[in-house]
Amino acid sequence: MPFVVWGLAVAQALLMSGNILLVSVSALIGQQLASASWQITLPVACQFAGLIVATLPAAHxxxxxxxxxxxxxxxxxGLLGAWIALQGLLAESLGLFACGTFLTGIAIGVGQQYRFAALEACDNGQHARAISLVMAGGILSAVIGPNLAIWSQDWHAVSPYAGAFYGLFGLYIVALLLILLLPLPAATPVQPGEQVRSYGELFRQPMLLAAVASGMIGYGIMVLLMTATPLSMEHHSxxxxxxxxxxxxxxxxxxVPSFFTGHLIRRFGTRNVILWGCAALLLSAVVNLSGHGFWHYWWGMLLLGVGWNFTFIGATHLLTLSYLPAEKARVQGINEFLVFTAAAFGSxxxxxxxxLLGWVGLNLFAVPWILMVFLLIWRLNAREAVAA
Structure with a gap:
């Protein structure tokens, strides 16, 4: 695997560490600065808004x-957003703090392109492994993000949350230096005379439709149930x-499955891996519906994570089979916009x-959406199934 792919995996880990760090403290800071209950999640909403706004322009x-x-x-x-958010926190200004989280959301939205950059740095036969390796950086972020939120509580005398933004600033500095050192692929602008299909023509392809739907539903359902889990567990003592x-x-x-998802795609095909991901998501819902004990939540959330991994990585690989080189910015941009809009709605x-629905109702709500993706992937015709 080329060195640049490993570098992008580290960059992805730094990006996601910053995201987890931000998520860990933003709602708590919102609660501290808000004058009304609806304002508590305003910084988190602004972060998602920045992410969504960035996706299409970043690709182009x-x-x-x-x-x-x-x-x-x-x-x-990201650096500017971390600094502005810190100033908002120190000045006890919710508006300034939310402006900072909006800018960091833009940084996170741009960073979602790391996995596509990894594809351009290696041969076609290595694409599935490259996507998996970049996403595996999330394991490192699961360690760095929460622990940095804890360690940074004593870094500033005024607020226990201010240190988190010094940590966030440091993560973006390291990521910036890493990106400057990596030999990333050069720009590939559309050449005069190259035809780029309209969105309508592109989405008439069953493969593209299935890939985007898989990414949207896999991510949206994962965020929906993951965010609701702490609330449900607290309700059940x-x-x-x-x-x-x-x-x-x-x-x-x-x-963790990212270490072998690429191998599974190469051996069994993208289509089958996405179907297994849908099956894991459905099994997660079944486990969640079967009880409220600790092990019900534990198994349910573990299966939810595996299902997201298979559907998201599989969808990213399937997406790359549905467009021509001149169309990559258009397709990658609209895919990221739709996927992270679905994640924002889930959150x-x-x-x-x-x-409104309760834990049982929320899981029942998820089932038909998962079945829809399963059907779209299952119905790919023979030629598309072979390609996938």
Whole structure:
């Protein structure tokens, strides 16, 4: 595997560590600064908004200027966002703090292109392994992010949360230096005369439709149930250490399979791996519906993580088979926009959903969406199935 892919895996780990660090403290800071209850999650909502806003422009910018320029700009947005968020926290200004999280959201949105950059740095036969390796960086982030949130509590005398933003600033500095050192692929602008299909033409391809749906539903359902799990466990009298353990194993379920998902795709095909991911998501819902004990949540969340891994990595690989080189910015950009919009809705609906539908109703709500993706992938015709 080329050196640049390993470098992008480390960059992905740094990005996700910063994301986990930010998620760990943003709602708590919102609660501290908010003057009304609806404002508590405003910084988190602004972070998602920044992520979504960045996805389409980032893909087109990188096609014009190259991956390195795009990633450097993304990290600069992250540095600026961390500094502004810190100033908002110290000035006790929710608006300024939310502006900072919006800018860090842009950085996170740009960084979602790391896995596509890894594809361009290796041969076609290594694509599945490259995607898996970059996503495996999440294992490192599962260790760095939460621990940095804990260690940084004593770094600033004014606020126990201010140190987190010094840590976030440091992560973006390291990521920026790493990106500057990596020999990333040059820009590949569309040549005069090259035809680029419209979104309507592109989405008439069953393979593209299935790939985008798999990424959207896999990510959206994962975020929905993951975000609702602590609320459900608290309602059923589980203590915080048990909840933390369930979420930790969920994160491991999300990223540990990345070490062999690429091998599974090469051996059994992308189509089958996505179908297995849908089966794991369905099994997770079944386990969640079967009881409220610790081990129900533990197994349910572990299966949810594995299901997300197979559907998301499989969807990314399937997506690369559905467009021509001149169309990559258009397809990658709209895919990221739709996938992370679904994730944002999952996050925002989780709290309201658990109150309106309950834990059982929320899992039942997830089932038909998973079955829809299963059907779309299953119905890929013979030629597309072979390609996948």
């Amino acid at each position: 910018l990188m096609q014009r200027l190259g991956r390195k320029t795009g990633f450097v700009l993304g990290n600069l947005f 589980h203590n915080f250490p048990d909840t933390a353990m369930v979420i930790q194993w969920h994160v491991l379920g999300m990223f 925002l609906f989780a709290g309201q959903g658990i109150m």
